[in-house]
Amino acid sequence: MQKTRPKHLDLRVIKFPLPAIVSGLHRISGALLALSIPFVLYALEGSLSSAERFEAFRACLGNPLVKLFLLVVLWGFLHHACAGTRFLFLDMHKGVDLKTARLTSWIVMIVSLSLTAAIGAYAW
Amino acid sequence: MVNRIVVGAHYGLRDWLVQRATAVIMLVYAVAVGAFVLFAAKAGYADWQQLFSCTWVKVLTTVTVLALLWHAWVGIRDIWMDYVQPLGLRVTLHVLTIVWLVGSLVYSVKVVWGV
Numbered sequence: 001m002q003k004t005r006p007k008h009l010d011l012r013v014i015k016f017p018l019p020a021i022v023s024g025l026h027r028i029s030g031a032l033l034a035l036s037i038p039f040v041l042y043a044l045e046g047s048l049s050s051a052e053r054f055e056a057f058r059a060c061l062g063n064p065l066v067k068l069f070l071l072v073v074l075w076g077f078l079h080h081a082c083a084g085t086r087f088l089f090l091d092m093h094k095g096v097d098l099k100t101a102r103l104t105s106w107i108v109m110i111v112s113l114s115l116t117a118a119i120g121a122y123a124w
Numbered sequence: 125m126v127n128r129i130v131v132g133a134h135y136g137l138r139d140w141l142v143q144r145a146t147a148v149i150m151l152v153y154a155v156a157v158g159a160f161v162l163f164a165a166k167a168g169y170a171d172w173q174q175l176f177s178c179t180w181v182k183v184l185t186t187v188t189v190l191a192l193l194w195h196a197w198v199g200i201r202d203i204w205m206d207y208v209q210p211l212g213l214r215v216t217l218h219v220l221t222i223v224w225l226v227g228s229l230v231y232s233v234k235v236v237w238g239v
Contacts, residue, residue, distance in 0.1 A: 031203060034196040037228045045235040047169075048176055054169035081154065084147050091144065 018105040026083040029076035036073050061124070071120050078112040143198045146191035153188040182236050189232045193225045 016024070046053045060066055086104050089095050095104050164171055175181055200221045208214045 027199075027203065030196075030199045034200050034225075037192070037196065037225075038231060041228065041232050041235050045238075048173055048235070051169040054172065077154075081151060085151070088144060088147065 019101050022083050022105045022108050029080040032076045075116040078115050082108045082112045139198045146195040149191040185236050193229055
């Protein structure tokens, strides 16, 4: 076997196919979600502790920065859930041929982004 | 002589399977809570608190949090194993990750059972 295999890791030269992008975003969104666990728990605690804090949290949603943060976490969750469901089917050898795999990647991107937009528009 | 390099991980099927099983648990829980929020659009604090005051909701929430933390452990550990090669740094990051996740577990018990 050849000892030094050719590597093409120059990010300016290589072009990722969509399934690779979905996979990469799955990892990035997963890391983001793991980091956000205590903050989501804090929000749950606040929303459960008293009616005043519940309303205070609701009012807090009006802040654009809070909105942006929540939208990013929401997208992270939706993308991770959609892409994860796709991976579960791939594990069961469903949709592993290139055409279907590319199609389901598109579906994951479109569904997670449009759900984020829809929930964001609905909530505000 | 066994020549196995210690990388701070187990080997084999278990983690892979755990990641998938916990994923399904979280999907079911997320769909259920999502459905509550969707169909209870007019619900206020009282309904939200009432939902989380049921013992079975607390039990299912705690089970889901356990699934989440175990799932996150497998995923984050994979990230460190892929990108962090120096062993000392990697093990340090593993320990910090465990502290982060166990801390979240203790906090979640307070949040869920303290209401």
